[in-house]
Structures are given as C-alpha cells and as structure tokens.
Amino acid sequence: MYVSRAARYLLAGFTALVLVVLYFPILYIARLSINKARSYAWPPQGFTLEWWRAAAHASGPRDALFRSLETALLASAIALVLGTLASFALTRHHFFGRNAVSFIAVLPIALPGIVTGIALNSGYHRVGINLSLFTLVVAHATFCIVIVYNNVAARLRRLSPSLEEASADLGADVFQTFGYITFPLMRSALLAGALLAFALSFDEIVVTTFTAGAGFETLPLWIFNNMFRPNNLPLVNVVATVVVVLSIIPVYLAQRLSDGAAGASGR
Amino acid sequence: MATTTIDPVNERGGFRRRISRVLYQRPRLRLALLLGGPLTWLVVAYLGSLVALLVTSLYHYQDDPTGLVQRLVTSPSATNYQRVLNTDVYRTVAFRTIGAALSVTVIDLLIALPVAFYMAKLARPWVRRALVVAVTMPLWAGYLVKGYAWRAMLDPAGGVLHEVFGHSPGFGVSGTVVTLSYLWLPYMVIPIYAGLERLPNSLLEASTDLGAKAGRTFVRIVLPQLRPSIVAGSIFTFALTLGDFYMAQIVGGTTQFIGNVVYREFSANLPFAAAYATLPILIMVVYLAGARSSGALEEL
Numbered sequence: 001m002y003v004s005r006a007a008r009y010l011l012a013g014f015t016a017l018v019l020v021v022l023y024f025p026i027l028y029i030a031r032l033s034i035n036k037a038r039s040y041a042w043p044p045q046g047f048t049l050e051w052w053r054a055a056a057h058a059s060g061p062r063d064a065l066f067r068s069l070e071t072a073l074l075a076s077a078i079a080l081v082l083g084t085l086a087s088f089a090l091t092r093h094h095f096f097g098r099n100a101v102s103f104i105a106v107l108p109i110a111l112p113g114i115v116t117g118i119a120l121n122s123g124y125h126r127v128g129i130n131l132s133l134f135t136l137v138v139a140h141a142t143f144c145i146v147i148v149y150n151n152v153a154a155r156l157r158r159l160s161p162s163l164e165e166a167s168a169d170l171g172a173d174v175f176q177t178f179g180y181i182t183f184p185l186m187r188s189a190l191l192a193g194a195l196l197a198f199a200l201s202f203d204e205i206v207v208t209t210f211t212a213g214a215g216f217e218t219l220p221l222w223i224f225n226n227m228f229r230p231n232n233l234p235l236v237n238v239v240a241t242v243v244v245v246l247s248i249i250p251v252y253l254a255q256r257l258s259d260g261a262a263g264a265s266g267r
Numbered sequence: 268m269a270t271t272t273i274d275p276v277n278e279r280g281g282f283r284r285r286i287s288r289v290l291y292q293r294p295r296l297r298l299a300l301l302l303g304g305p306l307t308w309l310v311v312a313y314l315g316s317l318v319a320l321l322v323t324s325l326y327h328y329q330d331d332p333t334g335l336v337q338r339l340v341t342s343p344s345a346t347n348y349q350r351v352l353n354t355d356v357y358r359t360v361a362f363r364t365i366g367a368a369l370s371v372t373v374i375d376l377l378i379a380l381p382v383a384f385y386m387a388k389l390a391r392p393w394v395r396r397a398l399v400v401a402v403t404m405p406l407w408a409g410y411l412v413k414g415y416a417w418r419a420m421l422d423p424a425g426g427v428l429h430e431v432f433g434h435s436p437g438f439g440v441s442g443t444v445v446t447l448s449y450l451w452l453p454y455m456v457i458p459i460y461a462g463l464e465r466l467p468n469s470l471l472e473a474s475t476d477l478g479a480k481a482g483r484t485f486v487r488i489v490l491p492q493l494r495p496s497i498v499a500g501s502i503f504t505f506a507l508t509l510g511d512f513y514m515a516q517i518v519g520g521t522t523q524f525i526g527n528v529v530y531r532e533f534s535a536n537l538p539f540a541a542a543y544a545t546l547p548i549l550i551m552v553v554y555l556a557g558a559r560s561s562g563a564l565e566e567l
Contacts, residue, residue, distance in 0.1 A: 003389065003481055011385040015398070018382050022405050022452070025416035028427070032419070041425030082305040089301035093294065101302070103559075104309050107317075110502065110555060112510015112547045114526045115320075116313075118533055118540060122323050123316025142313050145305060173287030199407045205513060210533070220411040224513070227415050240412040251407040255400055 026244055033237035040233060051234040061239045064222035068202055070133065071218060075140035076148075076197035082141070083148025083193060090149075091156040108143040113206030116143060121210040131213040139211035140204060144197035151193035151258055155186045192258035195250040203247050219243050317548075324348070324541035339538075347542030357528065361546055364525040367444050368508035372455075372501045374448040379455035379500065384489075386456075387463035388471075399460065406453045414517040417446040421518055438520035446518045447508050454503035462496030463489070498558050505554065509547045 003011075036046035055061055090102055108116050120139045121131075129135060159182070167177040205220035212218065217225065223239055226232040290297050325343035351357045386398045405413070420427045421435050421442045428435035436442045466489065474484040512526025525547055532540035 011381050015382045015385045025413055026408055029416045040419035042427040042430040082308055085301045086305035089298055093298045108313055114510045114529055115544050115548055119316040119320040123319045126319045173284050174290045203410055205411050223411050243412050244408040247407050
C-alpha cells in the first residue's frame with residue numbers, strides 16, 4: 001500500500017520515540033548507580049563508583065544473587081528436560097487430548113502470577129510440604145516448561161521428518177537417530193529455550209513471593225524489600241543494574257541462537 | 268558423525284537395539300514415555316494446586332461461640348463468593364482492576380500498531396531485525412527494576428517527568444496504568460509484528476490498485492487480518508495487568524487492585540483470598556476460550 005513520505009517519517013519518528021521510552025528507565029537506573037547524590041532526583045549529579053564498591057562488600061545482595069542463580073539454574077534444568085519431552089510428544093504424535101495438554105502447559109503463564117503463586121502455596125500447604133528452595137524451584141520450573149516447549153516445538157515443526165526416516169532406513173536405531181540426527185539439529189533451540197527459562201526465573205517475583213521459604217530472598221525480592229528505604233537506594237541502583245545485565249545476557253544469546261522472533265513471544 | 272557404520276551381524280542382537288525396536292514399533296509406548304514426565308508434573312504440581320485452591324475457596328472462617336477466636340469451617344459453602352459479590356469495596360476493586368487491564372491493553376494496542384507496522388512493512392531488512400531485538404530485550408530486563416525506575420521517574424518530588432515536563436501523573440491509578448503499559452508493550456508489539464510480516468504485500472497493493480487510500484486499506488484489510496495477533500497480544504497485556512499487585516505497591520500509592528486484596532487476605536484469610544483470586548481465573552478462562560476459538564493461541 002502507498003504510504004506517503006511524510007507518513008513514513010512520522011512512523012519512523014514515532015518508533016524511535018517508543019524505543020527511547022523503552023530504554024530510558026533502564027539506562028536511567030544504570031546512570032543512578034554511579035550517581036554522587038543518594039536520591040533518584042533528576043538531574044543526576046556527578047560520578048562515583050562508591051556504591052558499586054559498597055555493593056560488592058554487602059552480604060545481602062550477594063546472598064540474594066546466589067539464591068537467584070541457584071533457583072534459576074535448577075528450574076531451567078528441570079524445565080529443559082520436561083519441556084523437551086513435551087515438545088516431542090506434542091509435535092510428533094497425534095492423540096486424544098493433545099490440545100488439552102498444550103492448554104495445561106500454557107496455563108501457568110497465561111493465568112496471573114498471583115493465582116499460580118497462591119495455588120502452589122496452598123497446594124504445598126495441603127500436602128504438608130514446608131516452603132524451601134525445593135518448593136521455589138518446583139514453582140519456577142512449572143512456568144518455565146512452556147518456554148522451553150515453545151522453542152523446541154518451533155524447531156521440531158520445521159525439522160523435516162524425512163531426515164529421521166532416512167536415518168532409520170540406513171539402519172540406525174532410535175537412539176542413534178536421536179544422537180546423530182535430531183539432537184544436533186535442535187541443539188541451539190534447546191540452549192535458547194534453557195537460556196530464556198533461566199532469564200524468566202531469574203527475574204520472577206510474584207510466584208516467588210508465595211513459594212519461597214521465609215527469609216529466602218532472591219534478587220528481585222531484595223530490591224523490593226529495600227526500595228522503600230531511602231538509605232539503601234544507592235545499593236538498590238547497583239543491584240538493579242546487575243539484574244538487568246544478568247537477565248539481558250542470556251536473552252541476547254538466546255536471540256542469536258533461535259531463529260528470529262521464535263523465542264521472543266515465548267513468555 | 269557421518270562415519271557411523273551399522274554392523275549387520277549384530278543387527279538382531281543388543282539390548283539397545285531391542286529397546287529401540289520396541290519403541291519404534293509402538294508409537295503409543297513412545298508417546299507415554301515422552302508425555303509421562305511433563306504431564307505428571309503439570310497435573311500433580313499445577314492442576315492439583317489449582318484444584319486445591321478452588322476447594323479452599325469454599326471454606327470459610329466463622330466466629331467461635333465464645334466470640335474470641337475464629338473457626339475454619341471446611342464444609343463447602345459459597346460464603347466467600349457471596350462476600351465478594353455483596354461488598355462494595357471488593358466490587359470497586361474488581362472493576363478498577365478490569366478497567367486498568369482494558370486501559371493498558373488499549374494504550375499498548377495504539378502504540379504497538381504503528382510501531383509494528385513500521386517494523387514489518389517500512390523498515391529496511393537490517394533495521395527490522397535490529398528493531399525486533401531492541402523491542403524484545405527490555406521484556407526480560409528486570410520486571411521489578413523497571414517498576415523501581417518508574418517510581419524514580421514518576422515521583423512528584425524531583426522525578427524526571429516532573430522536572431523535565433513539568434507534570435507527572437504521580438503515584439496512583441494513572442501512574443500504575445502508565446507503568447504497566449510500559450512493562451507489557453513488547454508483548455503487544457511482537458505478535459502484531461509477526462502477524463503483519465505474514466500479511467502478503469500483494470494484498471495491500473491490490474487494495475491500493477482498487478483505489479483505497481492508506482487509512483482505508485489499514486482499516487479494511489490490515490486490521491481484520493491482524494485480529495488473531497491482536498488477541499494474542501491482548502492476552503498478555505490483559506492477563507498480566509489483571510494479576511499484578513507489585514506495581515500498585517510501587518507506583519500506585521494507596522491504589523488497590525485484585526492482586527493487592529488477595530495478597531493482603533492471603534495470610535489472614537486464605538479461603539477468602541482464594542475466592543477472590545478465582546475472579547481473574549474466571550475472566551481469563553473466558554478470554555482464553557474465546558482466543559482459542561479465534562486461533563490466536565497458535566501465535567503464543
């Protein structure tokens with residue numbers, strides 16, 4: 001369709017403006033982490049690395065970082081296994097209830113986090129399991145399964161079954177076909193799915209609120225618990241910057257690994 | 268890897284071979300092995316919990332005859348649901364939340380349409396690829412960090428908005444809607460972009476050839492084709508706003524959403540919290556069922 005020159009420039013300008021708005025808040029916090037003043041008032045004043053030094057020596061953020069990493073690693077490992085199995089089952093087989101299964105897999109992220117959170121909490125309570133790292137990992141893995149599933153299923157759908165049939169015709173057994181043909185072709189999708197699951201878990205706070213044991217503070221929880229204390233704001237700025245960097249890196253890698261926007265709308 | 272040789276002598280033997288043959292010959296068994304783990308996990312850990320929550324919502328607390336303590340009554344009753352329906356405050360909070368979810372969805376849609384259109388139909392290929400990455404990345408960069416950033420920006424005392432533009436919505440419902448629209452915008456842009464990219468240019472050219480101006484082509488051709496994409500995007504913006512309670516705490520001042528009430532009642536009166544939390548579930552199940560029939564779930 002014909003779009004006039006003026007309209008083109010208008011749309012380009014609008015898109016650029018939206019990008020500025022998207023990135024400004026994140027960059028602003030990074031800037032505040034090296035701000036001389038303790039408050040977040042505009043404009044920022046001067047530069048200092050004092051807060052980064054202080055954060056490196058503070059035990060609160062460090063403990064929270066390890067807890068977040070621990071949770072995200074375990075949860076994404078579980079999600080990788082379960083999500084991959086599910087994607088093979090759902091893309092390679094047609095069976096009664098197939099749609100229902102994919103519906104159940106989407107539910108943990110389609111329903112509001114608070115519902116997933118208090119449902120799991122009351123589920124644990126009913127069975128008599130106390131909140132701990134275990135309960136948190138189970139909760140995170142539950143909503144990460146669909147991320148891995150989406151990435152791997154997208155790859156499997158594009159993968160021609162004739163490759164595997166050729167392998168079988170040449171005498172390879174099921175395991176050899178998987179090891180020599182299927183796995184190498186989907187390795188990058190597996191990695192992308194796992195990275196996205198890691199990032200999602202690392203950043204999660206709502207479900208975490210209801211499924212982490214008392215005193216088990218992940219990084220997002222630490223930020224929330226400290227952002228209303230004016231004295232701690234400089235540290236919050238540093239920790240917030242670290243969180244952004246640590247969740248952007250795996251996502252960036254995942255983007256490069258997966259094909260285009262396949263993983264983009266995975267959440 | 269290309270040099271794997273199959274030994275015809277051992278073709279029939281070998282434990283692995285035998286298992287492989289069984290697996291190959293029985294697709295049902297293969298399916299059961301693949302699906303068993305994930306399905307058990309989802310059904311036991313997740314669906315089980317959801318059912319437990321629904322059952323809990325049928326319990327209620329009742330004053331002990333002494334009037335000093337409250338007693339949990341586990342015989343099912345609709346007491347909590349009646350309380351939700353008959354209490355002004357809970358109705359107001361529910362409508363406020365649904366209103367915020369709709370506002371966020373509409374705001375994001377209005378911003379996402381031109382951006383996605385520019386990305387999919389006007390930008391050069393390399394700009395397009397860069398834009399997809401640029402729009403997607405902030406999604407994963409610290410939900411809470413972004414809330415905190417908006418707290419710093421919205422603050423009427425010294426925040427960027429007030430200092431630079433002379434006006435800030437401040438901490439309240441509008442501040443929360445602004446922040447949530449910001450947070451969920453990429454969820455709307457990406458599916459619409461994907462939908463536009465699939466839309467053949469020839470369709471748009473045909474419309475132009477038949478004499479339609481850009482605006483008419485957009486309304487009559489582009490929008491109807493985009494419906495599943497828009498529904499897919501709105502599932503995210505709507506559902507995420509419906510269940511959010513952190514942003515109301517961070518930038519909402521005293522604003523209460525459904526999530527805030529659920530969070531507050533959660534430790535004091537779990538059955539009531541459970542009943543109130545079914546409200547977003549009901550709304551979303553209806554929404555998802557509608558989305559599924561329009562084929563939008565394939566977009567997720």
